Amino acid sequence: MNGVERIQAAFARDAKIKLMTHAVVGYPDMTSSSRILRAMADSGADFIEAQLPFSDPIADGPSIVEANHVALRSGSRTLACIETLARLRAETDLPILVMSYVNPLLAHGIEAIVRRIAEAGLDGLIVPDWPDDEPELGLGEKCGAAGLALVPLIAPSTSLDRAHALTAASKSPFVYAVTRLGVTGRRTQLEESALERLSKLRARTGKYVAAGFGIRERSQVEALAGHADCAIVGSALVDAARAAHHAGLRDLPKAGGAAEETDPAAAVARLVRSLAGRE
Amino acid sequence: MRHDERYYGRFGGRYIPEVLRPAFEELEEAWKAAREDSDFWKELEGLHRDFIGRPTPLYPAPRLGKELGGHRLYLKLEGLANTGAHKINNALGQALLARRMGKKRVIAETGAGQHGLATAAAAAKLGLECEVFMGEIDMARQHPNVFGMRMFGAKVSPVLEGTRTLTDAVNAAMKSWTERVSDTHYILGSALGPHPYPAMVRELQSVIGKEIRKEILAREGRMPDAIYACVGGGSNSIGAFSAFLDEQVELIGAEAGGRGHKPGEHAARMGGAANVGIAQSYKSLFLQDADGSLLPTHSVSAGLDYAGIGPELAHLGETGRVRFESVSDEEALAAVKRTARAEGILPALESAHALALAYRELPAMPPDSLVVVNVSGRGDKDLFITAPRFDREDWLSFLKSEVARIERGEV
Ligand SMILES: Cc1ncc(COP(=O)(O)O)c(C=O)c1O
Numbered sequence: 001m002n003g004v005e006r007i008q009a010a011f012a013r014d015a016k017i018k019l020m021t022h023a024v025v026g027y028p029d030m031t032s033s034s035r036i037l038r039a040m041a042d043s044g045a046d047f048i049e050a051q052l053p054f055s056d057p058i059a060d061g062p063s064i065v066e067a068n069h070v071a072l073r074s075g076s077r078t079l080a081c082i083e084t085l086a087r088l089r090a091e092t093d094l095p096i097l098v099m100s101y102v103n104p105l106l107a108h109g110i111e112a113i114v115r116r117i118a119e120a121g122l123d124g125l126i127v128p129d130w131p132d133d134e135p136e137l138g139l140g141e142k143c144g145a146a147g148l149a150l151v152p153l154i155a156p157s158t159s160l161d162r163a164h165a166l167t168a169a170s171k172s173p174f175v176y177a178v179t180r181l182g183v184t185g186r187r188t189q190l191e192e193s194a195l196e197r198l199s200k201l202r203a204r205t206g207k208y209v210a211a212g213f214g215i216r217e218r219s220q221v222e223a224l225a226g227h228a229d230c231a232i233v234g235s236a237l238v239d240a241a242r243a244a245h246h247a248g249l250r251d252l253p254k255a256g257g258a259a260e261e262t263d264p265a266a267a268v269a270r271l272v273r274s275l276a277g278r279e
Numbered sequence: 280m281r282h283d284e285r286y287y288g289r290f291g292g293r294y295i296p297e298v299l300r301p302a303f304e305e306l307e308e309a310w311k312a313a314r315e316d317s318d319f320w321k322e323l324e325g326l327h328r329d330f331i332g333r334p335t336p337l338y339p340a341p342r343l344g345k346e347l348g349g350h351r352l353y354l355k356l357e358g359l360a361n362t363g364a365h366k367i368n369n370a371l372g373q374a375l376l377a378r379r380m381g382k383k384r385v386i387a388e389t390g391a392g393q394h395g396l397a398t399a400a401a402a403a404k405l406g407l408e409c410e411v412f413m414g415e416i417d418m419a420r421q422h423p424n425v426f427g428m429r430m431f432g433a434k435v436s437p438v439l440e441g442t443r444t445l446t447d448a449v450n451a452a453m454k455s456w457t458e459r460v461s462d463t464h465y466i467l468g469s470a471l472g473p474h475p476y477p478a479m480v481r482e483l484q485s486v487i488g489k490e491i492r493k494e495i496l497a498r499e500g501r502m503p504d505a506i507y508a509c510v511g512g513g514s515n516s517i518g519a520f521s522a523f524l525d526e527q528v529e530l531i532g533a534e535a536g537g538r539g540h541k542p543g544e545h546a547a548r549m550g551g552a553a554n555v556g557i558a559q560s561y562k563s564l565f566l567q568d569a570d571g572s573l574l575p576t577h578s579v580s581a582g583l584d585y586a587g588i589g590p591e592l593a594h595l596g597e598t599g600r601v602r603f604e605s606v607s608d609e610e611a612l613a614a615v616k617r618t619a620r621a622e623g624i625l626p627a628l629e630s631a632h633a634l635a636l637a638y639r640e641l642p643a644m645p646p647d648s649l650v651v652v653n654v655s656g657r658g659d660k661d662l663f664i665t666a667p668r669f670d671r672e673d674w675l676s677f678l679k680s681e682v683a684r685i686e687r688g689e690v
Contacts, residue, residue, distance in 0.1 A: 055441060055572035056450055056558050059296045059457075065440050078570040102294060102557045107571030129294050129560060155298035157460075181298060182458035 002147025003123030007095045008173040010046055011208045017225040018046035019276050020210055021268075022099070022234035024067040025050050025084055026076025028245045028264065033071070034084050035265035036241055041092040043269040044276025047210075048088070049126065049232065052081050052100040059128040061185025063235045067242070078104050079116070086120035097151065099126040106137070114142040124149030126176055132166055144171055151176050156194070160204045167205040174208035174229065177201055179215070185235040188214025190223045198227040218274055233275055240267045285474040288597060289555070290590035292562045293473040299453075302460040307475050309380045314482070319379065323372055330404060331361045331371065333486065337494040337651070342621045347641035350648045351499065354618075354634075355491055357515065358627060358657030362397045362427075365487060365515045365655045370397035370466055372483035374405050377464035384408040384463045388452040390417055390445035390511065391582035391629060392424025393656055394468030399433035401466075409433040412451040414444040417581045423660050442575045445511075445585045449559050469512025470589035473560040477590050484518025491651055492522045499649055505529040508653040509632040510549075510603065511582045513589030515655035520601065529602065531640075532592065533632040535578030536605030542566070546576035548588045549596045549603035556587075563590045579608035579664065580628035582656075610635040615658055615665060627656030628664065 001009070011018065021040045026033050040048055051057075053071035057064065085096055098117055105113045105127070117125065125148055130139060132152075143150040149172035154163045156178060167175055177198055180188045188194075202209045211224055212232025221231040244260065244267035251262070259266040273279045285291050295303055313319040327333035336356045344352035357365040370387070377385050385407050389395030395411035402409035411428055415437045418425050428435050436455075441447040449472070456465045470480040495503055506523060508516035510532040520530045537545035542552075546566070553564035558573055566574045566586040578584040588596075595601040611628055614635035619625045626634055630653070637652045644650070658665065666674040684690065 053572075054570075056446065058450055058453055058560065059298075061454075062440065069441060072572055101571075103565075103567070103571035105571075106555075106557055107567065107569060128296050129557070131293065131295055131297065131300065134292050134294055153297045155296070155300070157301045158297055178298060181460070183454045 003095070003118070004147055004149045004171050004173060006123050007149050010095050011173055011229055017221060017228065018230035019044060019221065019272070020047035020049050020212070020230050020232040021045040021237055021272055022049040022051065022232060024053055024064060024071050024238060025081035026053050026071035026074060027067040027238070027241065028070055029074040030076055030080060030084060032245070032264050033076070034087065036268050037084070037088050038091060039265040039269040040272050041088065041094050043272035044278045045094060045272055047230065048094055048096045049099050049234070050085055050096060052078055052098060052104050054101045054104050057101060059183055061183040061235060063238050063242070064184050067238045078108060082116055082120050085122055089121035095123040097124040097126055097149070098122055102127055102130045102137070105139070110137050110139055110142055114139070114146050114148065118146035118148055122148070124151055124172065126151045126153070128153060149173065153178065154201060156181055156197070160200060163201055164204050167207050172207070174210050175201065175205055176232070177209050177211045177228065178213045179211050180213055184213055186214055187216050188220070190220060195223065195227040198224070202229070218277055221275055221277070231275070237268055237271055240271045243267065287477070287591040287594035290563045290593045291474060291477060292557070294557050294560045294562065295473050296457065298457050299460070302456065303473065305380065306464070309376060310475050310479050313376050313379060319375065323375055326371055327486065331367050332359060334490045334494070335359050337491060337498070338624070340622050343618070346621065347638060348644065349646040350641055350644060350650055352637070352641070353495065353651045354622070354624065355487065355519065355651060355653045356624070357487060357653065357655045358630070362393070362400045363657045363659060364393040364397065364627060365484060365518065366394040366397035366468060367400065368486055368518070369468065369480050369483045369514060370394060371401040371404070373464065373466040373479070374398070374401035374407060377407060377466070378405050380464060382407070382462055382464040384410070385466050386410045386412070386452050386455055386463055387466045387468060388412050388445065388448035389468060390414070390448065390584060391580065391627070392417065392421040392428070392660060393582060395433070395435070396424045396427045396431070398466050398468070399428040399431035402433065403431040410455070411435050412438050412448045412455065414438045414442070414448050416443045417445065417448070420664060421581050421660055422663060444581065446559070446573060453560065469514040470517045470591060471512040471559070471561060471563070471587060477561070480514050481517045481521060481591065484514050485521040487515065487518040487653060488520060488522030491519060495649070495651065501649065502526050502528050503649045503651045504644070505531060505648065506651045506653065507531050507533060507633040507637045509533045509583060509629045509655060510588065510592060511585050511629060512587070513592040515653055517589060517591055519653040524600065530600065531636065532596070532601050532603045533636040534603055534605045535576070535580060535583035535632060536607040537577040537579070538608050543575045544577050545605065546578050546584050546586065547605035548586070550605055553588070559587060561590055563587055563593045579611060580632065582627070582629040583632060604636055606632040606635045610639070612665065612668060614638060616669065624654065625658040626654050627658050628661045630655045
């Protein structure tokens with residue numbers, strides 16, 4: 001089963017709204033990050049979005065930017081991040097999507113890095129600063145040849161016609177719909193009009209729709225149900241990991257104290273369970 | 280599909296997130312229309328004269344010319360433009376464009392603070408709201424410009440991310456724009472970033488080169504042998520060079536050599552340390568690590584302290600049309616002093632890199648060479664950097680007594 005097929009199967013399994021959880025690989029360090037990713041898979045995520053750390057993440061808000069910088073400072077290199085994801089692949093069947101800005105890919109050579117990602121058994125790529133009208137890197141063809149989904153990003157300002165054009169040639173079973181202007185982080189108020197737009201997007205493109213940017217809690221996931229096929233949660237999970245990481249640095253875990261308070265993986269697991277409606 | 284007008288050789292392009300696409304399409308259309316509109320240029324030329332004080336002088340520097348081996352040396356004094364640097368040429372042009380597009384608000388990034396200051400002044404002049412993003416480190420080292428921007432009514436927002444210098448200020452401005460594109464125009468401050476900025480900024484700065492050309496022909500009856508300019512993102516240099524690209528004129532860019540050759544100690548991108556990359560939404564040469572993350576840079580001058588370089592200059596460097604050399608912090612500081620003493624002109628630290636390079640190279644040129652140095656800005660803004668180095672004790676006691684005086688409530 002290649003990446004595109006695995007993603008397709010995960011969406012088609014049932015009609016329930018799915019959950020895609022995002023992590024910056026290597027944040028706060030590679031060992032903890034590995035545990036965080038595993039905790040996501042074990043706690044109710046349907047898809048994993050794993051971001052390769054980069055110095056200049058132009059579409060991310062302060063929380064994810066800081067996580068990128070901490071990951072880089074802790075020495076997380078691109079190929080080691082992909083190794084971590086390859087190990088995760090061995091432990092879970094969930095689709096794993098690599099989110100990366102274009103430069104970390106370019107630095108290793110598009111052809112080589114796409115091959116590496118496919119060899120690691122990962123399923124797709126999300127590249128926020130790779131527009132459709134700068135195609136000369138050949139990312140689309142290379143992903144296609146490797147069976148990876150290159151996921152189209154749709155902004156609130158993207159017309160439905162343009163969304164259709166962007167997705168018509170794409171092999172990705174889904175689109176990544178950004179629910180509001182701006183960068184990741186701040187909580188999004190999901191207005192009726194935004195929800196309707198997601199439904200229209202689904203109808204117009206014929207793709208599954210995963211919606212993200214500012215989704216932080218279960219009630220928002222529930223609000224998306226029926227309009228989108230998947231909710232994407234990023235900054236809220238990074239925030240949870242950060243709070244526990246900082247608390248863990250401050251005070252050693254107390255005997256009998258809740259692990260969630262000082263262990264980033266446990267804190268993330270708790271939030272994922274809540275987002276997935278498991279508690 | 281390749282957009283040739285977006286590219287300079289293999290550099291340039293427009294690698295923007297989807298959310299910014301409408302903003303760029305609108306900007307590109309508006310810029311195309313403005314370029315073709317003689318009324319736009321007529322208004323800008325009027326403001327050049329009345330508001331900026333153009334043409335700026337092309338000053339013959341006889342004493343330095345003689346000292347350096349009997350050359351005819353001219354200094355283009357962009358520092359005499361309103362707000363103290365060439366940055367106003369671009370800021371005012373884009374502010375006019377913003378007003379033409381019906382925008383109520385402009386935002387900008389700034390390193391040395393000169394572009395922020397220029398944008399704030401242009402916004403004040405044209406009645407636009409203004410917010411400037413500035414790295415926390417740059418806010419500290421270029422504080423006089425922070426006050427200046429606030430005097431013009433601009434909001435100065437500190438950027439606390441990453442290196443807390445120019446690179447991160449660019450990111451912050453771009454991100455802020457994604458939240459509010461409908462009533463806001465982003466006035467990018469150098470000849471870099473996604474298309475159409477490199478072309479637009481170059482055209483708005485080309486007035487520098489046009490004036491040099493006209494004046495030097497009038498005075499000397501011939502083309503200069505060489506033109507020197509400092510290169511941060513590349514706007515004053517491409518502006519000065521653009522009128523001479525097809526002439527037999529040597530064009531030389533001075534980059535920040537900082538305090539050493541190791542990563543993080545300099546911002547010399549054209550000396551072989553940089554690699555092709557796509558960052559900040561354009562493709563060019565960037566100082567970066569093996570994973571494509573931008574490296575920290577250092578320069579005594581905030582305006583040259585940047586990991587990337589405008590795509591056109593990267594291309595002109597690669598083809599050999601522009602020669603790049605790096606100049607250390609110490610050489611630049613020495614050039615500030617020398618220029619001030621010899622000619623009564625206090626250059627900005629950025630511009631001092633171009634001067635220092637000319638001072639290094641002129642003695643080896645044939646006598647009677649005709650050389651122009653673009654002095655992109657004046658040095659008043661650098662007082663807090665130069666004073667503690669040139670006259671530490673006096674500056675320290677001055678600051679202490681000023682603090683005491685203000686605390687006593689004497690102002
Ligand atoms: C006086 C002065 N010169 C030069 C520069 C460098 O920019 P550029 O290379 O775009 O001219 C700056 C930037 O802040 C500046 O303030």
